[in-house]
Amino acid sequence: MKRGTFQLMKSVNKSIILNKIRTGEPISRAQIAKETTLTPPTVSSIVKELIEEGIVRESELGESKGGRKPTMLLINHSAFFVVGVDAGPNKIGCVLADLSGKIYERTSIPLQEITSNEQFLSILVESIRTILKRVDQKGNVIGIGVAMHGVVDVETGTSLVAPNLQLRDIPIKETLENEFQMVIKVENDARAMALGESWFGNHGSLNSMLAVNLGSGVGAGVVINGKLYHGAQDIAGEVGHMTIDMHGEVCECGNRGCLQTFATGSAIAEQAGVDSGEEVFRLANEGNEKYATILKETGAVIGVGLTNLIHIINPQVIVLGGGVAKSQKYILPSIQQTIEERGLTKAAKETKVVISNLGDDATLLGAVALLLVELFE
Amino acid sequence: MKRGTFQLMKSVNKSIILNKIRTGEPISRAQIAKETTLTPPTVSSIVKELIEEGIVRESELGESKGGRKPTMLLINHSAFFVVGVDAGPNKIGCVLADLSGKIYERTSIPLQEITSNEQFLSILVESIRTILKRVDQKGNVIGIGVAMHGVVDVETGTSLVAPNLQLRDIPIKETLENEFQMVIKVENDARAMALGESWFGNHGSLNSMLAVNLGSGVGAGVVINGKLYHGAQDIAGEVGHMTIDMHGEVCECGNRGCLQTFATGSAIAEQAGVDSGEEVFRLANEGNEKYATILKETGAVIGVGLTNLIHIINPQVIVLGGGVAKSQKYILPSIQQTIEERGLTKAAKETKVVISNLGDDATLLGAVALLLVELFE
DNA sequence: ACTTAATTAATTAAATTAAATAAGTGGTGA
DNA sequence: TCACCACTTATTTAATTTAATTAATTAAGT
Structure with missing residues (x-):
């Protein structure tokens, strides 16, 4: 202490x-x-x-x-810069931002056929190098924040499990420290997104916020008094595999009725019998009632999951991000209605649920915010 | 700040x-x-x-x-005393304890036909008065901690909703302050239980612990770094109404498939077709396989709920208390097995689940600990 | 003679209090 | 109109205070 x-x-x-x-x-x-x-x-x-x-x-x-x-x-916002990295399952995005979250430079590299930690790390290093080349005053870059999908050990900065890449135990922090001699922060992507929304999302001054990423998986991050909550072994917020329907469909994790079997883009696509979640959204937008109904029903199920989270964590605000959140027009009203119906108390029923203000940049800006927390702490 | x-x-x-x-x-x-x-x-x-x-x-x-x-x-453990109160749905229990949690005096008053806040408060005041009469050095009593069932506003010390008594907005703290001129702390009973286990339960030095009360309802408390987590509106930990089976039975709250429809004493009794949970335990103990199986299956469902909590909160240890936990012989192995099966990562699978060391006194000692936190903070 | 425990005395960091300085605004009377 | 004065607000400077650290001393051993 x-x-x-x-x-x-x-x-x-x-x-x-x-x-x-x-x-x-x-x-x-x-x-x-x-x-x-x-x-x-x-x-x-x-x-x-x-x-x-x-x-x-x-x-x-x-x-x-x-x-x-x-x-x-x-x-003095533009006196210092931070590199933010979003290392998702399909691509590595990088930004150079100042202290206000203003983005000056961007790069994006697709990830294909990654078979080893070394290969992944060399792509990561290369994209950071590219973005650093574009900075005039290198001395003013105070650090690099990495939002990595999967389970991350925050202390050591290691990616323990990166499911979509089939990799394990990637020493991200160690590698980047050796390469760039800067402060390196590594965090789970959903948690980084939560931090990004809390710093740059204009949701007002909150002492607790839950951000849920509805994308190819479902993950969440909790910010309490400006700080990320990790849990004992950095797995807090793995809400995608929350069981809400014990006798439901089998999930990729082997269990039945996980939230992920309803709420991901591919789950929606499968239910609708089309190729992708975006496609369902497009068809619904064209006025096809069937697809709009599928999205509304998905919203209701997401609402069940969120009500559980409200009763367990009781955040002031829930922010929704990720691809699925883009169809807010269809899902948000049914989410809110479900929470209103199922919430136990007035407080629970009235929990504010909003869509991310930062959209696709939430995670990147969260990676940036990882270093700002240090600076402003 | x-x-x-x-x-x-x-x-x-x-x-x-x-x-x-x-x-x-x-x-x-x-x-x-x-x-x-x-x-x-x-x-x-x-x-x-x-x-x-x-x-x-x-x-x-x-x-x-x-x-x-x-x-x-x-x-100097015995230099100061604290009054701890467990205000459950059926009775009000009081203890006088010293700083080590050693109990010197006890009272217990049943609650019957409570129809008004005033009536409830007068019984509460009377039981505290009774226990205070037995103290020699009144000056050494540093305060009163109250563990109240239902939803509690911790700031004002008000019981917002006490479902089993059908009461609302009971000004507990205000009343006791006026009556006894001492420091008064009021807390939800499941959270108090969690604090009690964390202070007196001998679970080692933990930085996070989840205590789940399996009794007439299901509630939970989270202790993080020695402090209780409340959430934004003091409803964090209302895990009894976590939906785990969307198409399951209707719960008293109106939703389907809440954890409470499986895990309370009365839910078990109903399933077994007998009068009470205790009865099921007794019959199982007499060697009747049917009842043992019902308890084991209940354990599996509780395991599903706890796995959800592990993935959301990721505590170091989960402590189970309340009446249902007494049938640990039947339920604990199946809880642990379910977590082992359903946990996403090694860390999740290995989360320690133990039965309360304090038994029925956990909540009372938690009420005591509410004041010790202040003293030792 | 050497260790470990605890206290005393001197020093230091960084706050608070009190006073001084800086830079205004607004009113008044010649 | 404008010089002058009384009063505000903002900031800095100087003196004081709190409670830590460092260095030295005393206490009580092996």
Whole structure:
């Protein structure tokens, strides 16, 4: 456990002030002091340091309230950059973003016939290298965040199980640290998505949020007080294989009635007898009632799964992302209706369910946010 | 957010030292310094305060390791007392316990035909008054913890919904504060049970634990880093109405296939065609295979629910309590087997599932622990 | 003579308090 | 109109305080 030292005292205050600026910019020293109950000298001295470090800058003076005009402070967003990586089952996407989540560069490399950890890692390294080449001031890149599908050991930064690639125990963090000499963070992709939505999704200031990725699989991440919840062995949030229909269809995992047997793109496609989930959405959009009904029914089942999660985790907001969420027009109303019907209490019934504001970038920005958490912590 | 002050610095160290003594007693000042990396003068001065406050005491000298003998420190367990209350659907149980969880006094009052909040509260007040009469040094009672069934607003200490009593919005904390002028903590009973197991259950030092109460209903509590997890509106852990069988039987809540339709005493009794869960257990114990099989099958269904919880929350250990857990002989093996079969990863499969060490006292001791958390925090 | 335990005295980090300085606004009377 | 003064608000400087760390000392052994 962290002991009480002068450094702790200071770092606590530094983080309070930095986050006050981040969430309230532009803001003056005096206002920070008022809102945090820290004294003006403390605020001034810490702000001085933050300015010296380059993370905060002064802007023009603000309006007078009957006295001296306040000097407004801003986060120096474009002073630092972060590389975010989304390592999905089919492709590796990379972005270069600044502290505000603004994306400056993008790359995307498809993954085909990957047969070894080395092969996967060399593609990963290559795509990061490509994006780093486009940065002018290399010194200002503070780190690389990787959102990896499957089960990830966050401590060691190892991908323990990457089911769609048929790989195990990929030493991502170790490899990237050796290659790039930067801070490396590795996280499960659904959890990264949750963090991305919580940082950049404009869902307001939340102390708990659940983000559910409805894509080729179903995964979830929980953010509590700005931090990701991992569970004891980093498998918390594996909601795709939550049993909701004990006597239902057999899932690829061998069990019956997992949420995944209803809620993935391919599950929907199979039920509709077409090639892909997108196809079902397209047909429904063309006015074909049959396909719209299939999507609505899928929404109802997703609602059952989400109601379970509400009763277990009780998040303030649930954010839905991934390909399936794109057919929100059909699924969202039936999801909400199901929760309204099945929720035990008023609070449960009223849990807000929204579609991701970030769309396909949620996971990438989540990978970016992995490093921002460190910076702003 | 708590700002960095000298008080914070000190209270952090005080809590570190106090907990080191609690979990490692008897222990010397020197050993505390070594294990916490605090310096000897810091440890000495804080220990001095703790002794003055009466919560820590010195005992005889320890063994020399080649130099001066260390003075050993202990928690002064019997210097303070706490009242713990278990307000279940059928009775109100009260205990007086010391800091080690040792129970000195007990009362139990049945609840019959409760029709108003006032009536419930007057019985509650009366049972606490009875137990307080038996204390010699009243000043040493540091507070009252109440474990209330149903949904509880922890901030205000209000019982929002007490389903089995048909009551709502019972102002427990307010009433007891006015009556007894002590610190009052109110918590949901399943969560209190979880805290009780985590403090007094001898499950080792855990950073996450899930306790599931299998009784007249099914509820759960999660302890993460020694603290209870509540969720956004204090309804986290309402696992009894987790849907595991979408097309199953209708539950009292109106939905189909809730865990509660399988796992409560009355559900088991109904399935077996006898009067109570206890009866089923008795018949199984008499060697009647039919009833043993029913219990085993119930265990398998509970296993499905627990596997869901493992994949969502991923606790280090799951502790089972409540009446149904008493038939562990029949249900525990099938629970464990089901988890082994259905778990997605090695970690999930190996999640430890154990039966409560505290039995019927788990909730009462959890109520006691609600105050100890404050004291040792 | 060497170890280990605990305390005392001096030093240091970083907060708070109190005071000073900086930079306004607004009113008043010549 | 504008110089001047009283009052605000913002920020910095100087002095004080808290509670840690470091270094040295005392206590009590083997």
